[in-house]
Amino acid sequence: MELPAPADLLPPLLGGVWVTVRLTVGGAALAAVAALAGGLGRVADNAAVRAAATAYVEVFRGTSALVQLFWFYFALPLLGVELGAMTAGILVLGLNTGSYGAEVVRGAIRAVPRGQYEAAAALSFSRRQTMWRVVLPQAALAMVPPLGNLLIELLKNTALVSMITLHDLTFRAQLLRSETLRTVEIFGLVLVLYFLLAQALALGTRGLERRLALGRDYGGLR
Amino acid sequence: MTFDWRFAWEILPELLRALVVTLQATGLGMALALALGLVWAVLRRSRRRLVALPATGLVEFVRSTPLLVQIYFLFYVAPSLGLSASPLVSGVFALGLHYSAYTAEVYRAGIEGVPKGQWEAAIALNLGRWRTWRAIVLPQAIPPVIPALGNYLVAMFKDTPMLAAITVLELLQTAKLIGAETFRYLEPLTLVGAIFLAVSLLAARLVRRLETLSERPA
Secondary structure, three states: OOOOHHHHHHHHHHHHHHHHHHHHHHEEEEHHHHHHHHHHHHHHOOHHHHHHHHHHHHHHOOOOOOHHHHHHHHHHHHHHOOOHHHHHHHHHHHHHHOOOOOOHHHHHHHOHHHHHHHHHHHOOOHHHHHHHHHHHHHHHHHHHHHHHHHHHHHHHHHHHHHHHOOOOOHHHHHHHHHHHHHHHHHHHHHHHHHHHHHHHHHHHHHHHHHHHHHHOOOOOOO | OOOOOOHHHHHHHHHHHHHHHHHHHHHHHHHHHHHHHHHHHHHHOOOOOHHHHHHHHHHHHHHHHHHHHHHHHHHHHHHHHHOOOOOHHHHHHHHHHHHHHHHHHHHHHHOOOOOOHHHHHHHOOOHHHHHHHHHHHHHHHHHHHHHHHHHHHHHHHHHHHHHHHHOOOOOOHHHHHHHHHHHHOHHHHHHHHHHHHHHHHHHHHHHHHHHHHHHHOO
């Protein structure tokens, strides 16, 4: 069955969408862990932990995502660590986005009023209880919109893995271009596909924000 | 294989020359982003929906699609429109267009921060639309958002390696070529990372200084 142009280009591209989605999900999972660890690390009491978290954030925010990707894929094997393209992709996307996320987490934690800590101390909560039961649930709501933006940045950055030969949406577009030379249609379609994926993420983020804001009379949606 | 310091020292001058190309692309791209972003921000405030809606849609679309795909798009499509642009020119144009979507949002925040009374005063003084924007609104809207614009300058700098995809001889592409010639990727790629880190830390410090300057009342 032949689909009318430009829809006939869709089937070969959809396999690439699947790779892009897997990269986004894997990267986001790693980024969430890295952001929480980095953010908590930057407000930790222990100076060594603080220094390690700061070094992580500065290095990954200060160098370019594409340079990191090349380093992990081309330079690291020379030091004896061999990574597959998919692993390198998820690792770099996750750690890169996580370093920006760590700053979001840190900002949200610092925005929780002092009185909350004092109240927790008055109720003789331990440090861990204060953080997990009092501070983080309040900070979570403030984190959602900026983390949602970062998620879209992550999705956009997945296109970079096409440069280390992963067959994502962008890579398939390149292949298809060299086969058919229908450049405008192909890249136009690819841009629309990315746009739709980004809109889906934005919709999900807004839904989550509304859910977290349920029953709260402060912060959140204003 | 271990890190060879002598080899690293040897290739450093070549990489620093490539840094100049990277900085040029950033500078030109940012100039374009600053100009185009302002156009989108002003168009979005138009009372005519036929003007405001397409501008809003364009900003939203450009912002939520990958820069790399936009770079390819402009690079491959330009010739079919009869424009023969060098990779660097296409790349600068893509960078500028992409970041104009971000600067448009920044300008918008600045414009919304101008009190309504300023617009009303301009009407009361019978100033035309052009003069209201140029002499009243923008001089008040732009200075407070300069630090935010500076952050996007740093972000754009870190996105320039994507131009390697269309063979612009910037830092990453140069490192790749050195790697292909010498079969040593470790040193060039590590140096490129270090150069990016050094420049963006320096730039971030400058932006922070701008922030404290702009917080001080005139």
